[in-house]
Amino acid sequence: MKKVYYIGLDVHKDNTQMAVLEMKGKEPVVIKVIDSDPLKVAKEILPYHREGTVHAGYEAGCMGYTLYRVLTEMKIDCQIIAPNKVFRGGNNEKIKTDKRDATAIAWMLRRDEGAGIAVPDREDEAARDLLRCRGDMQDDLKRAKQRLLKFLLRHGHIYENTRYWTGKHRKWMKTLVFDMPVDKAVFEQYQYTIESIQERVGRVDLQIKEIAESQRYTERVRKFRAFKGVDYIIALSLVCEIGDFKRFPTAAAFMSYLGLVPSEYSSGKKRKQGGITKTGNGHIRKLLTEAAWHYTRPAKVSMRLASRRIGTAESVISYADRALNRLHGKYVKLLFKGKSKQAAVTAVARELSGFLWGVMTAVA
Numbered sequence: 259m260k261k262v263y264y265i266g267l268d269v270h271k272d273n274t275q276m277a278v279l280e281m282k283g284k285e286p287v288v289i290k291v292i293d294s295d296p297l298k299v300a301k302e303i304l305p306y307h308r309e310g311t312v313h314a315g316y317e318a319g320c321m322g323y324t325l326y327r328v329l330t331e332m333k334i335d336c337q338i339i340a341p342n343k344v345f346r347g348g349n350n351e352k353i354k355t356d357k358r359d360a361t362a363i364a365w366m367l368r369r370d371e372g373a374g375i376a377v378p379d380r381e382d383e384a385a386r387d388l389l390r391c392r393g394d395m396q397d398d399l400k401r402a403k404q405r406l407l408k409f410l411l412r413h414g415h416i417y418e419n420t421r422y423w424t425g426k427h428r429k430w431m432k433t434l435v436f437d438m439p440v441d442k443a444v445f446e447q448y449q450y451t452i453e454s455i456q457e458r459v460g461r462v463d464l465q466i467k468e469i470a471e472s473q474r475y476t477e478r479v480r481k482f483r484a485f486k487g488v489d490y491i492i493a494l495s496l497v498c499e500i501g502d503f504k505r506f507p508t509a510a511a512f513m514s515y516l517g518l519v520p521s522e523y524s525s526g527k528k529r530k531q532g533g534i535t536k537t538g539n540g541h542i543r544k545l546l547t548e549a550a551w552h553y554t555r556p557a558k559v560s561m562r563l564a565s566r567r568i569g570t571a572e573s574v575i576s577y578a579d580r581a582l583n584r585l586h587g588k589y590v591k592l593l594f595k596g597k598s599k600q601a602a603v604t605a606v607a608r609e610l611s612g613f614l615w616g617v618m619t620a621v622a
């Protein structure tokens with residue numbers, strides 16, 4: 259009978275802690291530090307692979323999927339485990355070491371405690387990185403705009419309206435006069451930075467549209483774009499970040515994965531619910547919350563949405579219209595109940611995620 263080895267890896271940039279458990283025994287048979295180069299890690303695991311069956315795993319982090327792909331190509335079973343699933347010890351334990359983390363992962367593998375995260379293929383990962391790059395650029399743009407507004411405020415230039423970066427606001431900024439030439443130079447530099455980032459975001463948007471319309475993604479992206487508030491950016495992000503929607507057995511499981519379900523602390527007859535858990539994929543959660551704001555407006559199909567739906571199956575359009583009416587109705591109902599706009603939009607985002615799960619799993 260072949261031996262079975264459970265190998266936990268605590269992977270860092272400089273080195274990797276490896277812990278090896280067998281089918282029987284309470285302690286690892288091997289604990290050692292090795293080089294983090296994926297080929298060198300695989301070389302350390304290969305003897306166990308030749309001798310028996312290996313189940314390896316490591317925690318998701320900044321090191322990405324390179325090690326996973328190297329091990330998988332060598333036919334070695336490997337899982338990447340979500341950080342919030344790794345047992346860190348009880349509240350009374352004040353010790354955290356790489357050795358303990360590697361051993362904890364090995365024990366998780368041996369006890370078969372949950373599956374690893376879904377690993378995207380190289381094309382999906384590349385598209386996902388481009389989408390996340392755009393998100394970073396948008397953050398840079400937001401900060402650049404805030405710097406300019408604060409600069410103007412320090413110099414006594416206060417815009418009377420509360421809506422910034424509209425055509426009217428930009429026209430107002432062109433009329434500003436500065437006493438010091440250096441102040442004018444600073445103002446122009448801030449403006450140049452904003453325009454430069456906006457230009458780069460525009461170029462990335464065109465690239466994202468091109469990828470979304472490619473043969474690999476077009477069918478799935480078209481389904482998502484039938485929903486109000488969901489265009490190329492969110493649609494392609496859903497495809498690349500989530501991958502196979504059928505890995506979630508229910509819509510509730512998908513909502514929970516996105517961290518859009520209420521937190522809860524219940525004991526005995528007492529039941530207490532709090533804000534959303536915010537676990538799982540924060541990037542998609544943020545995008546769906548942005549999309550949910552579109553459902554605060556009247557439930558009607560705009561010309562822009564109608565043009566997006568050209569070529570989409572009638573079953574998908576009908577399903578998206580059901581979502582449109584239900585989600586707007588939910589938002590209005592929650593406002594009448596006294597909920598804040600933010601809380602109502604979060605609830606809409608939760609249900610929107612359920613509809614998006616449904617269109618990929620139940621609607622032809």
